[in-house]
Amino acid sequence: MEKENMTLYRKSAGKRFFKEHKTEFSMLIIFAVLFIILSFSSEYFFTPQNIKNVMSQISSNSMLAIGMTVVIITSGIDLSVGANLGLSGMIGCMVLMKTQNVLLGILVTLLISTFVGAVNGLLIGYGKMPAFIVTLGMMQICRSLDYVISNANTASKFPEAYSFLGKAKINGSFPVYILFIILMFSIFIWVLAKTRFGRFLYAIGSNEEAARLSGINVKLCTMFAYVVSGILCGFGAWIMTSRLMACDPTYGNGNEMDAIAATVIGGTSMSGGKGTLMGTAIGVLLVGFLRNALNILGVNPYWQGTAIGAVIIVAVLAEKLSQIRIKK
Amino acid sequence: MESKLIEAIGITKAFSGAPVLRNVSFELLHGEVHALMGENGAGKSTLSKIITGIYQADEGQVFVEGKPVQFNNTREAIAGGVSIVTQEFSLLPDFSVSENIFLTDKRFYKKGFISDKTAMAAETYNLLKLFDMESFIDPYEKVINLSVAQMQVVEILKAVSTEAKAIILDEPTASLSNKEIQMLFNLVRQLKAEGVGFIIVSHKISEIYEIADRITVLRDGLLILNGVVTKELQQKDLIKAMVGREINDLYGVKGENNKHRFHKNEVVLEVQDLTDINHYVRDISFSVCKGEIAGFSGLVGAGRSELVRCIFGANKRAKGKVFLNGEEIKPDSIRACVEKKIGFVTEDRKNDGILQEISVLKNICLVDLAAGERILIDQKRDEKNCDQMINQLSIKVMDIDDPVKKLSGGNQQKLLLAKWLLLDPVVLIVDEPTRGVDIGAKADIYEIMRKLAEKGIAIIVVSSELPEVLGICDTIYVMREGQITAKLNVDEADEETIGYYSTIGKGV
Structure with missing residues (x-):
C-alpha cells in the first residue's frame, strides 16, 4: 500500500535527478559544445598540457566559488573572498618565510581566513547588516591590510615541502591539487544535499522568516555560511601560493567577480534558495576554459571581459527564458 | 442603467496546453456589483486578468461599452476605463498617498517633474471628502505607513481618479476587519450609484450576499452560474455550484462534538501578564486546556497576531510568563517552543x-x-x-x-x-487558518483541527472570520487595543456580542 502511494507522488530516482539538475545538464551541454568548437579551432587547446594549465588557473577560483555558492544560496553575497585570499595567504606566507615551518604557515593562513569569514558572519548573521555592505567593507580592509603587512613586498623562499599541494603529482602525472579540488567539491556537494546544515541554508535563502519561525537558528547558520566561505578562501590561498611558491599582495585581486560569475553561470539564483555546486563546478570550468581559449586564439586581452561578461548575461538570460516558458 | 459596460464572449484560455477557461462568457452592467466566484484554480483571476489585458485570451472577445477591445496591458485597460485592484497592491511604498493616486496624471506634471504637490494633496483631499474619508487617510502620508484597508482605499481612489468605468477588485476583503469591510462597501455603493461597475472576485459568501447584485460562478474553467441575481440564489446552491458537491456542515455541529473532548481540568498552556516589547499586547493572561480550541477574535490591529507571535517567541516580550504543563518556557525563544512541541502556523503564508x-x-x-x-x-x-x-x-x-x-x-x-x-505538537497555534483558502479545503482544515483537538492537542486559533470562530472554537477571547475584553463560552457567544466587545465593550 505504502509502496503504491510512493510511486503516485514521486518520480523515479533517475527522473528526479534529471529534473533537479536540469540547469546543470543544460550548462554541461553548452560547455561540451564550446569545448568541441574550441578543440577544432586550435590544435593546442585539447592537449594534456593545456588542460593542466587551465586546471591550475582555476584551482583557487574553484575554492572561492564553492564558498560563494554556499553564501549566495542563503541569499547573501561575499565580496571579500578575493581580498581574504590575498590577506590570509600573505600572513601565512610571511609566517612560513620567517619560520620555515610548513604546517604553521598553512595553519595561520586558514585561521586568518576563517577569522575574516567569522567577522563577516557575525556582522551579517547576528548584526543583521546587509551582506553586500559588510563584505564590501571587509574587502577593502583585507586588501589594505594585505599591503600594510607585506609592505607591498612579495613573500617567497618557502621550504620545498610547501609545494606539495600545488606541484606534486600522483604517479608523476596527476596533479595533487586537482584531486584536492574534486575532494572539496565532493565534500560540499554532500554538505549541501545531505546534511541538516545544508538544508537550512536553502531554507534561509528561500524565506528567512519562514525558516526562523520553523525553529531554525537562522543567525548561527548564516554566520556559518560566511565561515565556510572564509575557510575556503584560506584553501584557495594555500593552493595558489604553493603552486607559485610565492605570495604577492595583489593575489586574489578581483577574484570575487570570477567566483560570482562561476556561481551564477552554474545556475545558482542570486535571490537565494536555489543552486548546486555541480552547477558551480561547470561554471568554474566554463569561465576557466573560455579565458584560456581567448588567450590561445590570440584575442586581445581587452576583449576578454566582454566575452566573459556576455557569457554571464546570456547564461542568466537563458535560465530566465526557460523559466518563463515553463510557466506558460 | 441597463446597458452593458463590459461583455466577454466565449473566452478560452490555456496555459501550456492545460485549459484554464473554456468558452466562458461574462457581462457587467453600468452601476452593478457583479461577484465572480469559484474555488482556487477555477479561473476567476485568469478571467479578470484577460479583461484587463494582463493575459491575452486564446479565443473570444471582450467588449467595453459595446466596442470590441484588445488591451495589451493594464495601462491600455485603464485608458479604456477598466481598472484592476489586485491582492498585491501596485502602490509605491515610499511615495505619499496623493503622489500614488495621481502618479500618472499629466495635470500635475511639468516636463516630467511633479510640479505642484500641494494641488495634488488638495485634489486627494477632495476625493477623500467625496467619500467621507478625509479623516481616515492623510494625503501626505507615505503608503508604507498605511494599513491594508487604507491601501485598498487608495487603490480604488486611484482607479476613480482615472475615471474608471469598471473596477475589478480581486479578493478585496482578504485582510480587512469587519468595520473596514463596511467602509469599503460604502465606497463601492457610492461609486455604484454614480454608474461605476464593479467585479468582485471573492470566496467570502456572506460578504458577496451583502454587496453583490449578481453572481457568476466558475468551476474548473467552466461557466457554472451565469449572472444569477443574488437574491434569487440560495447560499446552499451557491456553495454547491462552487464546490461541485454539497457541504452541509462546514463547521460541524455547533457545540456538540466539542463537549466530548474538552478536558476542562487539564490546563496545558498558561499565559500570565504577557506584554510585548512594542506594547501591541498588554497584560494578557489566559489558559488553554487539553483538547480545547480557543479562538481569538477582534478587529485587525487588536493585537491578536502579535499576542500569538509573542507567545511563540517570534516577537520579543517586555514582561510576562508562559507555562506549558506547569513548566515555564524560556522567553523569546522559538527554539524553546519548538523543543517543547508548540507549533505555530503563521498568518502570512507567502511571506513567513x-x-x-x-x-x-x-x-x-x-x-x-x-x-x-x-x-x-x-x-x-x-x-x-x-x-x-x-x-x-x-x-x-x-x-x-x-x-x-x-x-x-x-x-x-x-x-x-x-x-x-x-x-x-502539544499546543498548536494557527493564525488565520483559512485565509485565501477555497471552501472545499476550508471544510477539510476545520475537520483536521477538530480531529487534532479530539486527540488532546490544545489549539489556539486567531481568526477574522466570525462564523469560523463561532463554528470551530470552544472558548472565544475577544481582543481590543491589545487587551482581552471578553472571554466567552461558545454557547453564549454570537456575532453581536463579539462585535460589541471588539469595538466598545469593556469586559472582564
Whole structure:
C-alpha cells in the first residue's frame, strides 16, 4: 500500500535527478559544445598540457566559488573572498618565510581566513547588516591590510615541502591539487544535499522568516555560511601560493567577480534558495576554459571581459527564458 | 442603467496546453456589483486578468461599452476605463498617498517633474471628502505607513481618479476587519450609484450576499452560474455550484462534538501578564486546556497576531510568563517552543510560512529536521513522514519534488499544518487558518483541527472570520487595543456580542 502511494507522488530516482539538475545538464551541454568548437579551432587547446594549465588557473577560483555558492544560496553575497585570499595567504606566507615551518604557515593562513569569514558572519548573521555592505567593507580592509603587512613586498623562499599541494603529482602525472579540488567539491556537494546544515541554508535563502519561525537558528547558520566561505578562501590561498611558491599582495585581486560569475553561470539564483555546486563546478570550468581559449586564439586581452561578461548575461538570460516558458 | 459596460464572449484560455477557461462568457452592467466566484484554480483571476489585458485570451472577445477591445496591458485597460485592484497592491511604498493616486496624471506634471504637490494633496483631499474619508487617510502620508484597508482605499481612489468605468477588485476583503469591510462597501455603493461597475472576485459568501447584485460562478474553467441575481440564489446552491458537491456542515455541529473532548481540568498552556516589547499586547493572561480550541477574535490591529507571535517567541516580550504543563518556557525563544512541541502556523503564508521554491517534501520535513538532533538528513524517514502527512491531510500533490508554489492556497495551508503535525505538537497555534483558502479545503482544515483537538492537542486559533470562530472554537477571547475584553463560552457567544466587545465593550 505504502509502496503504491510512493510511486503516485514521486518520480523515479533517475527522473528526479534529471529534473533537479536540469540547469546543470543544460550548462554541461553548452560547455561540451564550446569545448568541441574550441578543440577544432586550435590544435593546442585539447592537449594534456593545456588542460593542466587551465586546471591550475582555476584551482583557487574553484575554492572561492564553492564558498560563494554556499553564501549566495542563503541569499547573501561575499565580496571579500578575493581580498581574504590575498590577506590570509600573505600572513601565512610571511609566517612560513620567517619560520620555515610548513604546517604553521598553512595553519595561520586558514585561521586568518576563517577569522575574516567569522567577522563577516557575525556582522551579517547576528548584526543583521546587509551582506553586500559588510563584505564590501571587509574587502577593502583585507586588501589594505594585505599591503600594510607585506609592505607591498612579495613573500617567497618557502621550504620545498610547501609545494606539495600545488606541484606534486600522483604517479608523476596527476596533479595533487586537482584531486584536492574534486575532494572539496565532493565534500560540499554532500554538505549541501545531505546534511541538516545544508538544508537550512536553502531554507534561509528561500524565506528567512519562514525558516526562523520553523525553529531554525537562522543567525548561527548564516554566520556559518560566511565561515565556510572564509575557510575556503584560506584553501584557495594555500593552493595558489604553493603552486607559485610565492605570495604577492595583489593575489586574489578581483577574484570575487570570477567566483560570482562561476556561481551564477552554474545556475545558482542570486535571490537565494536555489543552486548546486555541480552547477558551480561547470561554471568554474566554463569561465576557466573560455579565458584560456581567448588567450590561445590570440584575442586581445581587452576583449576578454566582454566575452566573459556576455557569457554571464546570456547564461542568466537563458535560465530566465526557460523559466518563463515553463510557466506558460 | 441597463446597458452593458463590459461583455466577454466565449473566452478560452490555456496555459501550456492545460485549459484554464473554456468558452466562458461574462457581462457587467453600468452601476452593478457583479461577484465572480469559484474555488482556487477555477479561473476567476485568469478571467479578470484577460479583461484587463494582463493575459491575452486564446479565443473570444471582450467588449467595453459595446466596442470590441484588445488591451495589451493594464495601462491600455485603464485608458479604456477598466481598472484592476489586485491582492498585491501596485502602490509605491515610499511615495505619499496623493503622489500614488495621481502618479500618472499629466495635470500635475511639468516636463516630467511633479510640479505642484500641494494641488495634488488638495485634489486627494477632495476625493477623500467625496467619500467621507478625509479623516481616515492623510494625503501626505507615505503608503508604507498605511494599513491594508487604507491601501485598498487608495487603490480604488486611484482607479476613480482615472475615471474608471469598471473596477475589478480581486479578493478585496482578504485582510480587512469587519468595520473596514463596511467602509469599503460604502465606497463601492457610492461609486455604484454614480454608474461605476464593479467585479468582485471573492470566496467570502456572506460578504458577496451583502454587496453583490449578481453572481457568476466558475468551476474548473467552466461557466457554472451565469449572472444569477443574488437574491434569487440560495447560499446552499451557491456553495454547491462552487464546490461541485454539497457541504452541509462546514463547521460541524455547533457545540456538540466539542463537549466530548474538552478536558476542562487539564490546563496545558498558561499565559500570565504577557506584554510585548512594542506594547501591541498588554497584560494578557489566559489558559488553554487539553483538547480545547480557543479562538481569538477582534478587529485587525487588536493585537491578536502579535499576542500569538509573542507567545511563540517570534516577537520579543517586555514582561510576562508562559507555562506549558506547569513548566515555564524560556522567553523569546522559538527554539524553546519548538523543543517543547508548540507549533505555530503563521498568518502570512507567502511571506513567513512556505518556502516557495523548495519542494513539498523538504517543506513538510523542515520542522522535523529543525527540532531534531540529527546532523544528516534521513531520506527514508522524510519520505515516510511526507507520505503519511499527504495521506492524512489529503493534500493534493502531483509530485512531492515539485516546488510548493505550484500548490493551491488550500493545499499550501494544509502543508503548513502537516509541517507542524510532524512535531507531534502539544499546543498548536494557527493564525488565520483559512485565509485565501477555497471552501472545499476550508471544510477539510476545520475537520483536521477538530480531529487534532479530539486527540488532546490544545489549539489556539486567531481568526477574522466570525462564523469560523463561532463554528470551530470552544472558548472565544475577544481582543481590543491589545487587551482581552471578553472571554466567552461558545454557547453564549454570537456575532453581536463579539462585535460589541471588539469595538466598545469593556469586559472582564
